[in-house]
Amino acid sequence: MTEKPRKKHRITAQECNSVVCMRRPEHTPTIFQLHKKKKISYKTLFYMKEYGPRSHVTSVIMRESIKILLMASLLSSIGGMHIKTVQDDLIRLLPLLILMPALTTMIGSFGTIVSSKFTTMLFLGKVKGKWWQYKEVHELVFTILFIALICVFYIAPLAYFIAFLKGFTFSYAAFFKVVGLAMVTTFLLILMLLMISVAGSFYIFKKKEDPNNFMIPITTSVADLGSLFIMTNLIVVFF
Amino acid sequence: MLRKDFDEILSGELISLTGGLFTGFMLTFATNKLDLIPALFILFPGFMEMRGNISGSLASRIASGLYVGVMKHKLERRKIIIGNVIAAFLLVTTISLFLGMLAYYVGLDFFGIDAPNIIMISLVAGLISNAIEIPLTLTTTLSIFKRGHDPNNIMGPYVTSTGDIISVFSLLIAIAVIA
Numbered sequence: 413m414t415e416k417p418r419k420k421h422r423i424t425a426q427e428c429n430s431v432v433c434m435r436r437p438e439h440t441p442t443i444f445q446l447h448k449k450k451k452i453s454y455k456t457l458f459y460m461k462e463y464g465p466r467s468h469v470t471s472v473i474m475r476e477s478i479k480i481l482l483m484a485s486l487l488s489s490i491g492g493m494h495i496k497t498v499q500d501d502l503i504r505l506l507p508l509l510i511l512m513p514a515l516t517t518m519i520g521s522f523g524t525i526v527s528s529k530f531t532t533m534l535f536l537g538k539v540k541g542k543w544w545q546y547k548e549v550h551e552l553v554f555t556i557l558f559i560a561l562i563c564v565f566y567i568a569p570l571a572y573f574i575a576f577l578k579g580f581t582f583s584y585a586a587f588f589k590v591v592g593l594a595m596v597t598t599f600l601l602i603l604m605l606l607m608i609s610v611a612g613s614f615y616i617f618k619k620k621e622d623p624n625n626f627m628i629p630i631t632t633s634v635a636d637l638g639s640l641f642i643m644t645n646l647i648v649v650f651f
Numbered sequence: 652m653l654r655k656d657f658d659e660i661l662s663g664e665l666i667s668l669t670g671g672l673f674t675g676f677m678l679t680f681a682t683n684k685l686d687l688i689p690a691l692f693i694l695f696p697g698f699m700e701m702r703g704n705i706s707g708s709l710a711s712r713i714a715s716g717l718y719v720g721v722m723k724h725k726l727e728r729r730k731i732i733i734g735n736v737i738a739a740f741l742l743v744t745t746i747s748l749f750l751g752m753l754a755y756y757v758g759l760d761f762f763g764i765d766a767p768n769i770i771m772i773s774l775v776a777g778l779i780s781n782a783i784e785i786p787l788t789l790t791t792t793l794s795i796f797k798r799g800h801d802p803n804n805i806m807g808p809y810v811t812s813t814g815d816i817i818s819v820f821s822l823l824i825a826i827a828v829i830a
Contacts, residue, residue, distance in 0.1 A: 469734025473712070474741060481704060481746050488697035489753045495692045496762060502692075503682050510679060513699065513815055514671025521667060521811070525660060559661050567668050571675060578679050636700060 480629055487633045491640035498647045505651060506575035507568075507590045512643065514567045515594060519601050519639045522556055523631030527609040531623040534613060543614055553606055560598050568594040589650045597642045604638065605631050663808040670812020674699075677819045684826050690758035690769040691822075697750045698773065698822065701743065702780055702814035706788045709739045710806035713792045717802070732789070739785050747777025768829055776818070776825035784817050 495502065495512075502509045529552055533539045539546050568591040576582050609631050613623035716731050751773025758764035788810060795802045 469731055470738045470741070473708075473735065473738035477705075477708065477738070477742055478745065481701065481742060482749060484700060484704060485697045485746055485750050485753065488700045489693055489750065489757060491696045492693035492754070493757060493761060495696065496690075496758075499692050506679055506682075509682070510672060510675030513674040513678070513819075514668050516696070516699075517667050517671040517703075517811055517815060518664060521664060521808075524807075529656075555657055555660070559657065559664060562661065563664050563668055566665065567672060570672055574672065574676050575679070636696065640696060 484629070484633060487637050491637045494640050494644040498644045501647050501651055505586075505590075505647075506578055506580040507572040507586070508593070508643075508647065510574050511567060511571040511590065511594060512640075514571070515597060515643065516636055516639045518560075518563055518567070519598060519605070519635040520632050522560065522602055523605045523609065523635040524628050526552065526556060526606055527613060527623065527627040527631045530610050530613045531617070531627065534617045534623065539614075543610060549610065556602060556606070557599070560602050561595075564591070564594050564598050593643065593646045593650055596646060597639055600642055601635060601638050605635060608634060667808040667811045670808075670815055673812075674815040674819045677816065677823065681823050681826065684823070684830065688766060688769065688772065688826060688830055689762070689764040690754045690766050691772070691826075693757050694750055694754035694769060694773055695822075697753070698747070698776065699815055699818045701746045701750065702784060702818045703811045705739050705742050705746070706784050706810045706814050707807065709735055709785070710788050710792045710802060710810055713789065714796065714802035714806065717793075717796045736785055736789065740781050743777050743781045743785075744774070747773045771829050772822065772825045775829060776821040779821035779824055780817050783821070784814060787813060787817075 502512070530539070530549070533546075533548055533552075538548050543549055569587075572580075572582075572587055572590055609627050612630065613627050616623040616627065712735055713732070748770070751770035754769045754773065755767055758766060758769065788806070791809065792802045792806055795805055
């Protein structure tokens with residue numbers, strides 16, 4: 413039996429108002445009903461609510477973003493305080509200064525990838541109950557760890573090479589220390605992020621909330637702050 | 652599936668890592684100035700993260716609007732795009748000011764550094780980075796969509812890399828102007 417083609421629905425002013433004017437707690441169930449009844453996509457309904465004809469785009473974005481951005485700035489400044497304690501070492505050891513932005517960016521991206529991938533698995537029903545027993549979770553962990561290994565062997569020697577071109581003296585001891593520092597920082601944080609994002613996403617999903625909204629900012633902040641914190645401590649130990 | 656994930660994640664990471672390394676490379680040109688402005692290292696991580704966060708959200712919102720189709724209508728398109736640009740501009744200005752003040756007070760209280768010019772450096776760098784990054788993010792998102800690609804897959808690493816580079820570039824210009 414062939415499926416009937418979807419009828420294109422022209423949204424009425426009343427339906428538009430029912431989405432735009434509702435309060436946030438009523439939003440999700442109504443969107444679900446409207447999507448089911450009128451075949452309007454979730455994305456369209458969500459966008460109507462957030463940036464529809466009755467909303468002020470700038471105010472909505474400012475209101476929803478400012479708190480999380482201020483919080484992220486505060487956390488990053490704590491990371492900045494840690495860097496300040498090793499400022500002289502960073503200026504003296506050029507490879508570390510070159511490596512620092514790349515390393516924090518890399519670990520932050522891994523946090524986002526792990527959280528969003530695991531959340532998708534939960535939504536698709538690929539992982540239930542004892543998540544540590546699933547093949548998909550093992551594959552995700554090994555893929556991330558393997559990519560991290562490749563990335564460390566890409567950035568650490570390249571950072572040292574750039575520093576060498578800028579006049580930094582080459583020594584095997586310093587080279588292996590830089591590679592070792594990058595590797596230890598990366599692997600410690602990735603393991604921590606895997607645990608936080610998998611356990612946190614599972615807990616939030618069980619509470620019937622979307623883990624994407626919580627876990628991505630959390631893992632990014634943990635990654636940023638953690639990478640600066642671990643890196644500065646390792647600089648003190650290694651150099 | 653595993654192979655596809657591996658390829659996509661690895662290529663995205665390598666792009667953003669190259670941008671990160673370039674940012675570090677730019678920092679090496681200012682090591683003498685980094686030493687002169689004592690609270691700069693407190694400001695630095697927050698400033699870099701802010702640029703990526705705000706431009707990433709801007710690209711993502713524009714992409715969603717394009718996919719949903721609300722940007723097909725001329726008036727709607729103008730309203731949403733202008734609203735997004737103004738919001739991104741105001742957010743960067745507010746957060747730059749906040750970061751500058753935070754760096755100043757943290758420097759003063761924890762390290763005994765009295766360097767009020769860090770507030771001005773942060774604000775001016777925020778304004779310079781706004782002038783470059785917002786039009787760049789907007790035009791790239793629209794052109795990627797026009798060419799039939801998904802901006803969500805491309806804009807993440809792109810915004811992180813360009814955001815880092817532009818942040819450091821703006822900070823260096825602000826230092827040269829103010830310090």
